[in-house]
Amino acid sequence: MADEHTSSFYDDNAATYASRQRTLPVRRLDAFLLMLPPGAAILDLGCGGGQDSAYMLSKGFDVTPIDGSPAIAKQAEAFLGRPVTVLRFEDLDEDEVFDGVWAEASLLHVPRANLPEVLERIRMALRPGGTFHATFKAGEAEGHDGFGRYYNYPSAELLSEMLSNGGWHNIVISEGDGTGYDGKPARWLAVRTQK
Known part of the structure; x- marks a missing residue:
């Protein structure tokens, strides 16, 4: 579960965060969608403001957006014009429902000790x-x-080891430089793997 400071940040800054100028990760989205059948069922895990969900919906996919922050989910609902479920990663409890799971810059707030359990869920x-995509800010500790947000x-x-131990297949991890919401340079890891 995200720590209190992290949760408070998203609840307190929901409107600003959800409506910020953000470049859609179109190359990653398209590469992910190419691995799925047309109209596939996708879980947008930690959907934020809903922009990625909107892109996938526009391509004809069946998208279920969820977010752990009630305030962020409300922003995404307004943007998408459809319900957004409020659910923490640790409470995900579905069995073979989705063809793809998209977790762009969301699982990076899961405490390291809880990450294997969340990956299993x-x-x-x-x-x-099914195909799983996630991005993380890289580091050692x-x-x-x-x-005040936890990462x-x-x-x-470490990610490769966690995924291998968790029974994932065709693990591809790429690295690239970018920034985050704080505008500071960051090394990003993009993971794509399959069940």
């Missing part, structure tokens, strides 16, 4: 052969940013 929610800051090696 995601794996259970996927149908056999857990920590907090200037806003698990994994290395590519």
Whole structure:
């Protein structure tokens, strides 16, 4: 579960955060969608303001957006014009319902110790052969940013080990430089793998 400071940040800054100028990760979205059948069922896990969900919906996919912050979910609902479920990652309890799970810059707030369990919940929610995408800020040790938000800051090696031990297949982890909401440079890890 995200710590109190992290949860408070999203609840207190929901409107600003959800409506910020953000470049859609179109290359990652398209690569993910190419791995799914047309009209596939997708879970947008930690949907934020809903922009990624809107893109996937526009491509004809059946998207279920969820977010752990009630205030952020309300913003996403207004943007998407459809319900957004409020659910924490640790409470995900679905069995082979989705063809794909999209977790762009959301699982990075899960405490490292809880990450294997959350990854297993995601794996259970996927149908056999389903595709999972996630991005993380890279690092060596857990920590907090200037806003007080918790980050698990994994290395590519740690993620690869967690996923392999969790029974995932075709694990691809790419690295790239970018920024986050705080505007500071960050090394990002993009993970794509299959059940």
